Amino acid sequence: MELFAVPDLPEIRDGDDLAAMIDERADLREDDVVVVASTVVSKAEGRTYNLDDFEPSPRANEVADRLAEIAGDEKDPRFAQAVLEESAELIMEAPFLLTATRFGHIGVNAGIDRSNVPGGDLLLLPERPSESAARIREGIAADRVVVSDTCGRPFRHGQRGVAIGWAGLPASRDWRGERDRDGREMGVTVQNVIDELASAANLVAGEGDGGTPVVVVRDWAFGDHEGSDNHFREVEGDFVRQALRDWSYEDH
Amino acid sequence: MELFAVPDLPEIRDGDDLAAMIDERADLREDDVVVVASTVVSKAEGRTYNLDDFEPSPRANEVADRLAEIAGDEKDPRFAQAVLEESAELIMEAPFLLTATRFGHIGVNAGIDRSNVPGGDLLLLPERPSESAARIREGIAADRVVVSDTCGRPFRHGQRGVAIGWAGLPASRDWRGERDRDGREMGVTVQNVIDELASAANLVAGEGDGGTPVVVVRDWAFGDHEGSDNHFREVEGDFVRQALRDWSYEDH
Numbered sequence: 001m002e003l004f005a006v007p008d009l010p011e012i013r014d015g016d017d018l019a020a021m022i023d024e025r026a027d028l029r030e031d032d033v034v035v036v037a038s039t040v041v042s043k044a045e046g047r048t049y050n051l052d053d054f055e056p057s058p059r060a061n062e063v064a065d066r067l068a069e070i071a072g073d074e075k076d077p078r079f080a081q082a083v084l085e086e087s088a089e090l091i092m093e094a095p096f097l098l099t100a101t102r103f104g105h106i107g108v109n110a111g112i113d114r115s116n117v118p119g120g121d122l123l124l125l126p127e128r129p130s131e132s133a134a135r136i137r138e139g140i141a142a143d144r145v146v147v148s149d150t151c152g153r154p155f156r157h158g159q160r161g162v163a164i165g166w167a168g169l170p171a172s173r174d175w176r177g178e179r180d181r182d183g184r185e186m187g188v189t190v191q192n193v194i195d196e197l198a199s200a201a202n203l204v205a206g207e208g209d210g211g212t213p214v215v216v217v218r219d220w221a222f223g224d225h226e227g228s229d230n231h232f233r234e235v236e237g238d239f240v241r242q243a244l245r246d247w248s249y250e251d252h
Numbered sequence: 253m254e255l256f257a258v259p260d261l262p263e264i265r266d267g268d269d270l271a272a273m274i275d276e277r278a279d280l281r282e283d284d285v286v287v288v289a290s291t292v293v294s295k296a297e298g299r300t301y302n303l304d305d306f307e308p309s310p311r312a313n314e315v316a317d318r319l320a321e322i323a324g325d326e327k328d329p330r331f332a333q334a335v336l337e338e339s340a341e342l343i344m345e346a347p348f349l350l351t352a353t354r355f356g357h358i359g360v361n362a363g364i365d366r367s368n369v370p371g372g373d374l375l376l377l378p379e380r381p382s383e384s385a386a387r388i389r390e391g392i393a394a395d396r397v398v399v400s401d402t403c404g405r406p407f408r409h410g411q412r413g414v415a416i417g418w419a420g421l422p423a424s425r426d427w428r429g430e431r432d433r434d435g436r437e438m439g440v441t442v443q444n445v446i447d448e449l450a451s452a453a454n455l456v457a458g459e460g461d462g463g464t465p466v467v468v469v470r471d472w473a474f475g476d477h478e479g480s481d482n483h484f485r486e487v488e489g490d491f492v493r494q495a496l497r498d499w500s501y502e503d504h
């Protein structure tokens with residue numbers, strides 16, 4: 001398996017044909033997986049906004065005030081408004097905003113970025129990243145596309161690459177029913193390969209001004225396994241999400 | 253960046269010199285990262301046990317009974333005992349055992365495996381995986397070692413590779429203070445590269461009878477960044493862990 005960045009991509013702007021720009025710059029093969037950072041998908045899809053585009057509701061003011069009180073410095077209610085508009089559920093209100101986006105991804109601030117955004121204050125995530133992935137896939141020679149983001153998680157420090165959209169491959173390899181080395185049937189083992197692909201790509205793309213938002217994964221086979229497209233957990237069955245709903249920062 | 257599995261590793265047994273076995277089979281370079289599945293580290297370190305090695309305490313019986321009631325089938329109190337002995341904290345008791353190991357990793361059943369374990373019922377995680385990584389590093393030509401496991405997580409379906417031990421490189425790249433593409437200082441951005449390396453390696457190793465527990469990552473540079481060795485979150489500051497402590501399955 002080999003990973004390399006697509007070279008010489010310019011600053012991406014609203015309306016750019018990202019697929020064509022990628023396809024021109026890399027000699028893609030059909031069985032490559034192309035991992036595209038959500039940042040550039042968002043830029044191409046016109047998801048760049050200014051804070052002034054968001055008119056704070058009373059709820060956004062309340063949320064921002066509470067965060068400001070905890071942090072001891074000002075929080076912009078326009079930003080809180082943007083987060084609320086991008087979210088299907090506000091899971092934690094303090095000490096930071098943990099939300100579920102409409103497409104099911106759970107992250108801080110609905111994944112809104114304030115780095116690497118020339119010409120705007122805010123970059124929202126793509127509205128439907130799997131549809132973005134499918135559109136990019138149509139325009140390139142490779143058959144598999146993952147749209148990635150970088151985000152934090154419980155229990156472990158730091159951020160890592162994750163998949164928020166995918167097309168042309170299942171989200172996971174399902175090993176259930178297959179045999180282990182001892183010939184025993186394996187327990188519940190579903191390997192989320194799109195998150196692993198996004199993490200691998202992030203090692204090459206990085207977070208700074210490197211300018212390499214698109215990474216090609218070559219010579220990686222999904223293999224002869226069942227596939228599953230379950231990716232984001234539903235509330236039912238996600239005990240962590242349920243526990244967070246019941247939890248309050250001020251009680252601690 | 254390139255990844256390949258170390259070929260022809262046999263079944264690993266208690267007392268095996270894993271470092272020598274790896275070094276013989278791969279023409280390692282100094283700047284390679286060698287990612288070793290915890291399974292084989294555990295086997296070499298004699299962490300294979302039988303259920304009969306664990307004498308259930310009253311607490312273990314209580315925990316197993318509660319799980320059995322929820323699941324509607326029997327749960328072995330000896331297994332519950334093994335999990336309790338391996339754990340510094342039992343964070344969730346139902347509907348599954350979520351624990352923190354002594355070395356700080358949070359996972360279901362203290363990471364005890366029941367697949368790929370010939371000659372025993374249970375395979376415990378290495379006692380101190382970063383010390384294991386350091387020992388392996390001493391015996392191979394490569395300078396960087398990650399010990400990995402596969403585990404699940406909140407919010408997202410499926411399992412993915414994570415790092416539980418490391419030597420010769422920091423856990424994370426710290427981008428704070430560096431500049432983004434717009435020349436702005438970046439927000440809090442700490443990229444956990446050892447988890448990303450473990451995920452990348454897991455794409456090659458897989459979960460089944462593939463027999464490839466050691467993966468070499470070649471031509472990947474940490475780069476000119478500050479490093480951080482913060483990897484497992486402490487309870488303070490981990491709001492998810494706090495919320496789970498307060499939460500009870502039966503109330504829902």
Ligand SMILES: Nc1nc2c(ncn2[C@@H]2O[C@H](COP(=O)(O)OP(=O)(O)O)[C@@H](O)[C@H]2O)c(=O)[nH]1
Nearest residue numbers: 009011012037038039150208209210211212213
């Ligand atoms: N060429 C190019 N690179 C970009 C652009 N925007 C971001 N990048 C690069 O893409 C990579 C990932 O950017 P990041 O902001 O971390 O994206 P995210 O992980 O999807 O939030 C970094 O190497 C950035 O320098 C762009 O418009 N053009």
Ligand SMILES: Nc1nc2c(ncn2[C@@H]2O[C@H](COP(=O)(O)OP(=O)(O)O)[C@@H](O)[C@H]2O)c(=O)[nH]1
Nearest residue numbers: 261263264289290291402460461462463464465
């Ligand atoms: N050669 C060899 N491969 C093994 C051995 N034990 C496990 N594996 C392989 O190592 C890989 C990872 O095994 P797994 O049980 O998922 O390890 P974990 O992710 O660390 O829990 C799979 O490809 C297994 O087939 C062993 O003793 N020898």
Ligand SMILES: [Mn+2]
Nearest residue numbers: 111113149150
């Ligand atoms: Mn982002």
Ligand SMILES: [Mn+2]
Nearest residue numbers: 149150206207
């Ligand atoms: Mn990023």
Ligand SMILES: [Mn+2]
Nearest residue numbers: 363365401402
């Ligand atoms: Mn394991």
Ligand SMILES: [Mn+2]
Nearest residue numbers: 401402458459
């Ligand atoms: Mn595994």
